[in-house]
Amino acid sequence: MGKNLTSRSEDYSKWYNELVVKADLAENSGVRGCMVIKPYGFAIWEKMQAQLDKMFKETGHENAYFPLFIPKSYLSKEASHVEGFAKECAVVTHYRLKNAEDGSGIIVDEDAKLEEELIVRPTSETIIWDTYRRWIQSYRDLPLLINQWANVVRWEMRTRLFLRTAEFLWQEGHTAHATRQEAVDEAEQMMHIYAEFAEEHMAVPVIKGTKTESERFAGAEETYCIEALMQDGKALQAGTSHFLGQNFAKAFDVKFATREGKQEHVWATSWGVSTRLMGALVMTHSDDNGLVLPPKLAPIQVVIVPIYKGLEQLDAISEKVNPLVKELRSKGISVKYDKRDTHKPGFKFNEYELKGVPVRLAIGQRDLENGTYEVARRDTLQKESVKAEDVVAKIESLMQEIQENIHKKALDYREAHITKVDSYDEFKEVIEGKGGFVLAHWDGTPETEDRIKEETKATIRCILLDAEKEEGKCMVTGKPSIQRVLFAKAY
């Protein structure tokens, strides 16, 4: 398997597209903008799901499932929400096909037109709040902490595997609370959980903050987000959590009786991460040789490749390897012993490098004689000879080391790509040049934000959550500003 991978410096975007396909993560389907997630890619997504699901359940959330379809009238009930999604809705209008009378094939049966069109959910606030009206009567029914794993559809015109697809997989949490403060706390909690997941499991450093009004979710009063930086200096929004105020409760008339017996509208949040995280994972760590996966999310953590001539040598190697495989598995390490005779070791090395397997062991005649393994780590491409009796301990420590090392590498890159600027010229220079995050003063108006976006393609990624207050002047208009905000070009 020759990798033939375009290098990042040559064409980052092409490198990404090729890598996703060649590493067997996903590919385009025959359906415009919809991807096929291949088994290797899906195995990574399953690991992400399992960990997130655990974190959601540990914080009291339960899973449920709501309909794929949303009646058009539901979507219309919250004004800014429908405004935000109307332009990218897949619309179901009919419920039957039939044979054309002229024999030209199967056509839509015009007699089977729906009375009301159904929208394939772009997000589920409306159908869920229509349900919550039935579920919530009293303060005793609150908080209601629900999550859903689902597919959603947003008809994007320009799509890219994982990063922007017409259909994608995600989880969407939808919670209901008795007080504003409790809902705000929930929205913040979920942002922190997403950040913890990104940092600890994906090894992706993220910056937490809130969105400006114009970048908020359609229907939210506040949108919290985590922002990551890719190796090409562009930012990627990796997760969002919304404080929805009482907007949806009012649109769907969801009230509860307080302890004091008063009727009040419920307070809401929603929050989600999607298969877009797969794109962030790939773009943060991978290199010109292929994927680099964090051990915690790698479907195969260790691969063992035998180097042999003839069955006799293979048998001798297997005699050594089989108990090792067993021991590693007993320690919860996923290991693959690849003794296929249809491919040469060099081909296998390339393949597992491309697929980002964190640790590769090779064992040949000389190792057998010396009682050693050649241990190669994917992140640094370093190899060393390790005594057989030490190899399990070595692998265990590598799992930890690699996880930490790739996080540190990504963090170093990000820290080297956060620039403070004080003038618009300097801003443009950085944005056009080295890229990355730029901290600058802004006057707080959507007009200035729009102008910057139009002139530089950079957007405000977030207002930092724990930034120091620092008074200054907007780099564009010179008007007063109370703190710097974070700009970047973004995916």
Next chain:
Amino acid sequence: MGKNLTSRSEDYSKWYNELVVKADLAENSGVRGCMVIKPYGFAIWEKMQAQLDKMFKETGHENAYFPLFIPKSYLSKEASHVEGFAKECAVVTHYRLKNAEDGSGIIVDEDAKLEEELIVRPTSETIIWDTYRRWIQSYRDLPLLINQWANVVRWEMRTRLFLRTAEFLWQEGHTAHATRQEAVDEAEQMMHIYAEFAEEHMAVPVIKGTKTESERFAGAEETYCIEALMQDGKALQAGTSHFLGQNFAKAFDVKFATREGKQEHVWATSWGVSTRLMGALVMTHSDDNGLVLPPKLAPIQVVIVPIYKGLEQLDAISEKVNPLVKELRSKGISVKYDKRDTHKPGFKFNEYELKGVPVRLAIGQRDLENGTYEVARRDTLQKESVKAEDVVAKIESLMQEIQENIHKKALDYREAHITKVDSYDEFKEVIEGKGGFVLAHWDGTPETEDRIKEETKATIRCILLDAEKEEGKCMVTGKPSIQRVLFAKAY
């Protein structure tokens, strides 16, 4: 919580509908034919998923994800397949909404009409085989063993929670093989896995067999199935596995190079179970007091209800109960200690009976003095006093006993409701009377099958897999028959 549940004898169908809603499994949504699966119901489904997924992976299958939408032209490629699904397809025709010019609200934007309509997948053979054409070139790529967990849509006119809904959740396996025999073996293997899951985990006895030609999956050469019997004497098809021959490989031109270098079409299977299993689970075991859940699938296996007056008594009880909860959890038993002060013990007893929690512990002042718990099992409603030091062992053995007992009860019911008949009059009498499965001779023609269905509403559920060959005469036409087949009215 008064249960107010209609009894089975009064109206079985009404009992089922009420139970599903009252036990918090699912409810109808505002979208025609689409259900909301509530957290308690979804927790059962998650347990089913986890177990099935494990069994699939243990037999070498991997998960992947394919698009929700299927271009109309794909669906049309396999003639009998489109014939089978055309009448119940949700069709996406547009990709945008807009504000009506007359201000009447949000309408479909007629300028955003799709060039080719998209069908919301009713099943994924066509989109998957379009993909497999790219994945399969050589015998080295086979077998390809893939499963997908997904939502599908079939526009049913008459729907019932879990049993028949417009949208439902399922898994669909799609495999590709080099030889006919390997594909047949795979289809049979999956039927056996489904049967094992039904018997061992759901405690639902099933009969294995093959479908007659007219009951086969649209596009299959053979459909294997498992059939269960509900308490009203009606059968329920609980899972199917299809040998698809080379039909889809031919329709989508999927060929592989054999070891000898010849180009041949691939052999296929597909197999699935759905949220319909939830209906089977409810209807097999539950009684007039509510759900009865098998311990292996119960989200809460043990509930502990304290009976107390005042906080001091509760504290004394909690001091006993807390370590017990911890010990049970350490043994992998899911336990809930319900010390809510907003509801009385009687209310709680009713609630957990309704929700089918296998074991209920109660502890009051007298128990505290005597060092005992009152242990009640949901399946038999028997109660006994158990010494505190024996209670863990008691619970552990009850988990096993209840699982076995409800299976045995269901099996006894089924065995008492399989009737051999030799005349059509006798057949009608049984079908109209006690119901259940009926074993009878049939001449093997679709005409006779249709006539029986029309006259009695009974269908051939399956041709038994391991039935003894027994020559006889068709009960309707008197023509020769080589073995009895299994009839029933069915869901």
